[in-house]
Amino acid sequence: MAGKLPDCLGINANNEEAILSMKSTREYYEDIMHPFKIRESLAPSLEFCLVNLQKPCLIADISVKDFPVFSHTVPDLVYFAFEIFRGHGLDEPKLSALLDMVSKNYFQTTPFHNFWHGFSVMQMIYCISERNTKLSDFITDKEYTYLLLAAIGHDICHPGMNNSFLIATKHELSIKYNNISVLENHHASVILEMIKISEIFSSKTLKKLSPIILEVILSTDMARHKQVCDEYINTLENFDKTIPNHRQKFMNYLLHCSDLGNQTLDFPLASIWSMKVLQEFNYQVVCEENAGIRVSEFMRTGNNMVKVKNSQIGFIENIILPLWNGLAKYVKNIDDFPEGLKKNKKRWEEIQEFK
Known part of the structure; x- marks a missing residue:
C-alpha cells in the first residue's frame, strides 16, 4: 500500500547504545547480515525546543581529517556541530535548538544513513574549508554557512533504503516527488522547513538560501553523479566566483564528494563505514525479496569476503577516486x-579477513 514500507522493516531493532558502542571492523562485519528497525513513517518531528548543550567529556579536534566520530554520542556531535557554526553570526540559542532538532530526525538505528553520517559529511567540508580560508576562493561566507547546513541535513529522515526501493513499493514520497530524487527532495524539504522554524534567518534570506540548499542536496543523488561531475569540470575550467551558478556547481560537487568521502579516511574508520552501508544494502535485498519486487542484485554481498572486497575496490576505483581527484585538481x-x-x-586488495 502506498505510504507504507514492508513489514520486514520492523524487526530486530537495535538501540542507540548498540550503534554507539566502539566495535571493531570485524564486529561490524559480523553484523552485515543483520536487519535493523526503520520507522514506518518518514515524516519529521518538527518540535523546536531550546536546549542547553553539554560539553563532551571526550574532546577532539573537529578540524582533522580522521575525526573519531564513532567515539561520540549524538549529543556530543550536536555540540561539535555548534562549535563548527560558531562565528557564523547566527543566534546561538536558536542554532542549538535547530541542530538538536536535526539530530533527532535522523533515524539512529539505521546503520549508515544516521546522524553520525550527516555530521561526518559536514565535518569533512569543515576540515577542507579550514585548510582553504573557508573556501573563500570559491563561495561567499553566507554560502559557506548554507553549505554546512545542507551537509548536516542532507540525509535527514533517511530510511536506509534507496530511491529505487521507495519507487518500487509505491511509497507516498515517490508519488509526491514523481519518482524523481525522492529521498533527496525529502531531505531538502525537511531541513529547509526546520531552518524556517528556527527563525535563524530573515524571510528574505530564507528565500535566497532555499534554492541553493535544495540544489546542493539534490546533487547527492547518485542518479545525478555524471551530471554533477560534468557540470563541475566545465565550470571549474573557467571558474568565475562572481557568477552565482559557478559557485553553485562548486558547492554541488563538494557536497557530493564529502557524501562519498568516508573511504578517504584511515582504514579503521573507512572499513567501519563500509560495513555499515553494506548492511543496509544486504537488508534492502531481503526487503525486496519479501516485498516481491525486483531485487537489486548488485547490492547483495552477503558476508562473502570476496564480494565485500570487490564492492569496495570497484567503488573506490570507478567512482570515488576520480571524484576526489577532480576536487584536488582545483x-x-x-x-x-x-x-x-x-x-x-x-x-x-590485500586483506584476507578482519582481525
Missing part, C-alpha cells in the same frame, strides 16, 4: 584525501 591542501583512497584500495 582545491589546495587536500591531496591526503585521494591518497587515502589509494591506500585503502590497496588495503582492500
